[in-house]
Amino acid sequence: MIKELENLRKKIFAKVSFSDKEWEDFSSKWRPKIFHKNDFMIKAGEIEKYFYYVEKGVLRAYHIKDGEEICVGFTYDGDFSGAYDSLLTKKPTQFYIQAIVDSSLYAIHRDELNAMYDQYKSVERWGRLFNEELLLGKGLREVAILSFSAEERYRRLMTQSPHCLQIIPQKYLASYLAMTPETFSRLRKKVKL
């Protein structure tokens, strides 16, 4: 068992327990990977080959529409990352994923992950539960975008992730909340929580 992967182990075991043998095999497939600030994990048009675990760091995912960057999410310490749509479909992704700070990750190759799914029912179980969690998150975000005003979206972000403002440039947060940097700035002055 690789000592370094202890955080990943805890993360996964929160959902499913692997046997010692399963974990030994599964964990042996992950390789450390470093992305320095502003490095790209992947760019639009490429096909994702890896599934990542963020040991330490922050990344943002965005796509470009009419020359404008539209931010769809951030990953922090303890999250999984990567262009998951492309990993699943084997088609080119439309997303860019970039490190916002120096980030230290572990990566497993798509083929090895799929081999693990084939081999172990517990990995398959974890995969299902992991997908369910992502799905619930997307559902909440969908509702948030559809039914809240810019001010409400701002308030909710500040309540739910108050310290993101210390880590992530405002213009990215603005884009994530589907508003301009100007509107974000005005809300920051106006809304005192």
Place this chain on the structure above:
Amino acid sequence: MIKELENLRKKIFAKVSFSDKEWEDFSSKWRPKIFHKNDFMIKAGEIEKYFYYVEKGVLRAYHIKDGEEICVGFTYDGDFSGAYDSLLTKKPTQFYIQAIVDSSLYAIHRDELNAMYDQYKSVERWGRLFNEELLLGKGLREVAILSFSAEERYRRLMTQSPHCLQIIPQKYLASYLAMTPETFSRLRKKVKL
């Protein structure tokens, strides 16, 4: 093997093949269920106990914000349905799901579905792949809502699902596209495809 469930079988087998024994067991857990036009499958505040397959019919899912219905999706023949968020979390759903036309479905109880996940790796596999498919759909919708104008969203719907207009009242489609019925109506006149 229950003859009636042939469509469900095809749907599932498109992703994963079950053995005869697995399918016999799995398929035996589903019960037919009828929802007449305007019947509710579930209402906000309730906890979802079933996972549904739509044999024939159309349903819409919506939630209510400030007294206003906000439509988040439709299910047609051959889709799965239900308040999936609540099924997974066992917490009350925030969604209403209502039959738009008389609809004929099959339902499996959450506990039986979970028992199937426990018992068969192939069911677990199907669950993972099913969740992945939903996730990809949500991802596309997120991008559509965030980065397209009302007119673009209208055009895309009409291109991708041209006949939904014959089945689903406009005001629901308008809400699904995050615009008012008035805007939808004006776009209908303006946009000739």
Place this chain on the structure above:
DNA sequence: TTTAAAACTTGATATAGATCAAGTAATCGC
């Protein structure tokens, strides 16, 4: 450290789409 670039703020103006209002057409219950 200086300076250039990038990020953020603030004000003035523009606009997509909402809201309000009133009419017409479709649908539904009896």
Place this chain on the structure above:
DNA sequence: GCGATTACTTGATCTATATCAAGTTTTAAA
């Protein structure tokens, strides 16, 4: 089939947020 309810259309405004523009502050490179 007929009146009533509900859906849709169309026009006149209104408003939240975008856009444009010109600062100021922060960051980073040399």
